[in-house]
Amino acid sequence: MNTTEANIKVTRNGGKIDSISVLMPIWNKQSDHGNLLVKLPLLGIDTIAKDEKDAEKAIEEAIISFCIASEKFGQGVEKELLSLGWTAIDGDTGEPILGFTISDESDANMMLERLMQTGENYVNQHLEIA
Amino acid sequence: MPDNHYPSIDIEFIEEHVIASGKLVKDGVLKIGSTTTYVVDGTQAIYKRSILVRELIPGQVCFEQATGLAFRFSFMGALLEWLERNRDWKEGAYIVPQDK
Numbered sequence: 001m002n003t004t005e006a007n008i009k010v011t012r013n014g015g016k017i018d019s020i021s022v023l024m025p026i027w028n029k030q031s032d033h034g035n036l037l038v039k040l041p042l043l044g045i046d047t048i049a050k051d052e053k054d055a056e057k058a059i060e061e062a063i064i065s066f067c068i069a070s071e072k073f074g075q076g077v078e079k080e081l082l083s084l085g086w087t088a089i090d091g092d093t094g095e096p097i098l099g100f101t102i103s104d105e106s107d108a109n110m111m112l113e114r115l116m117q118t119g120e121n122y123v124n125q126h127l128e129i130a
Numbered sequence: 131m132p133d134n135h136y137p138s139i140d141i142e143f144i145e146e147h148v149i150a151s152g153k154l155v156k157d158g159v160l161k162i163g164s165t166t167t168y169v170v171d172g173t174q175a176i177y178k179r180s181i182l183v184r185e186l187i188p189g190q191v192c193f194e195q196a197t198g199l200a201f202r203f204s205f206m207g208a209l210l211e212w213l214e215r216n217r218d219w220k221e222g223a224y225i226v227p228q229d230k
Contacts, residue, residue, distance in 0.1 A: 047165065
């Protein structure tokens with residue numbers, strides 16, 4: 001059985017990215033120096049924040065930066081997500097969504113599944129990009 | 131100040147060296163709120179070509195992120211010099227004035 005643990009929906013306006021809707025796990029960890037280390041492993045991003053509240057802002061900034069960098073200097077958000085291991089799936093109403101899916105029972109995926117379950121879920125239905 | 135308090139580094143200094151490395155893509159400095167992303171030129175995936183820092187104190191980059199950038203963009207020597215000159219910090223500790 002396939003379980004989608006994370007998804008991103010990109011909304012474009014005339015080809016230009018407008019906003020995205022995000023659901024994905026993140027991890028926070030207190031550093032030795034009093035900062036909060038914030039990991040967005042499915043985007044390959046590590047950032048830092050002052051505290052839990054600031055972490056929300058740090059995550060938003062990191063996601064927006066990833067989207068803009070992907071559009072401006074890369075091959076676009078969708079293709080850049082594919083290269084991070086995301087896959088294209090169909091949403092409930094048939095709209096294109098990118099998901100991070102754990103599909104079989106290999107050891108690597110079991111590990112990933114445990115990691116997914118221990119992470120905090122970050123949800124943002126509408127994050128303005130431009 | 132306890133020794134586990136690492137010094138922070140001016141982002142201007144960091145940025146000057148990152149840009150001077152010549153490794154960035156044109157206009158590859160992206161600022162969103164307190165986050166600055168540096169994007170390296172090349173054809174690899176974006177996640178492999180971008181490295182970000184976040185200013186928890188305006189204008190300052192923390193020690194860990196600064197040294198990460200110094201490794202990636204080869205300016206560790208300049209960073210250590212800067213720390214000694216501007217933060218009285220050398221070889222892993224703050225310089226304590228010697229008794230005469």
